[in-house]
Amino acid sequence: MAKATKKKARIESIAPCAADPNQVEVRVGGRTVATLLRHRADELGLAEGAPWTPALAARVDAAAAEALAREAALAFLAKRAWSAAGLQARLVKGGHAARAATNAVKALVADGWLNDRAFAEGRVEQLRTRGAMAAEALAAQLEADGVGERDAREAAKAGAGTAAELRKEAKAARKAGESANRVAGRMGRRGFDPDTIRDALEHAGYRLDD
Numbered sequence: 001m002a003k004a005t006k007k008k009a010r011i012e013s014i015a016p017c018a019a020d021p022n023q024v025e026v027r028v029g030g031r032t033v034a035t036l037l038r039h040r041a042d043e044l045g046l047a048e049g050a051p052w053t054p055a056l057a058a059r060v061d062a063a064a065a066e067a068l069a070r071e072a073a074l075a076f077l078a079k080r081a082w083s084a085a086g087l088q089a090r091l092v093k094g095g096h097a098a099r100a101a102t103n104a105v106k107a108l109v110a111d112g113w114l115n116d117r118a119f120a121e122g123r124v125e126q127l128r129t130r131g132a133m134a135a136e137a138l139a140a141q142l143e144a145d146g147v148g149e150r151d152a153r154e155a156a157k158a159g160a161g162t163a164a165e166l167r168k169e170a171k172a173a174r175k176a177g178e179s180a181n182r183v184a185g186r187m188g189r190r191g192f193d194p195d196t197i198r199d200a201l202e203h204a205g206y207r208l209d210d
Contacts, residue, residue: 009052034064069104086146120155132161137191170204180206
């Protein structure tokens with residue numbers, strides 16, 4: 001972490017990192033005090049020979065924490081898609097400061113690495129591999145994954161299962177010999193209401209008790 005050194009200390013060098021030229025190492029007093037993205041170093045006004053004050057050290061320290069959070073976030077994104085809120089929570093859980101996590105995620109959203117609407121649409125497709133789901137159930141799952149209410153509702157509405165899909169599913173289940181209760185239970189767990197389920201079962205030819 002960046003630390004203020006003795007009075008009159010100055011920045012000795014700002015050199016590109018060997019592993020990543022988009023990052024620079026800031027050296028003061030013969031040691032590396034921070035590793036930052038190059039554009040953040042420019043935004044902070046860092047320059048070789050500039051005074052290394054406690055105030056500057058604090059700003060650099062915050063930027064370095066953000067850079068670490070961003071690096072971790074990109075590693076998580078390389079494995080799977082995330083919502084902005086979900087990724088921020090994961091970074092904090094991993095030990096990153098809340099402010100660093102927040103700023104890192106905001107920067108990733110601005111750079112196009114994170115898009116809640118695209119995440120929601122992809123998540124809906126993933127959830128539907130288990131079968132058609134009701135809009136309310138989809139929206140609830142998306143919100144649990146960190147998607148904002150508006151994006152969750154819109155994506156859920158677009159991807160919600162239809163009566164035709166349920167009728168087709170019920171017909172296939174009846175042909176396979178499944179009982180009406182088993183099919184109804186499965187549909188109910190995916191958020192469909194009793195009337196919609198009954199409609200699907202009746203169209204599939206199941207005999208239901210009144």
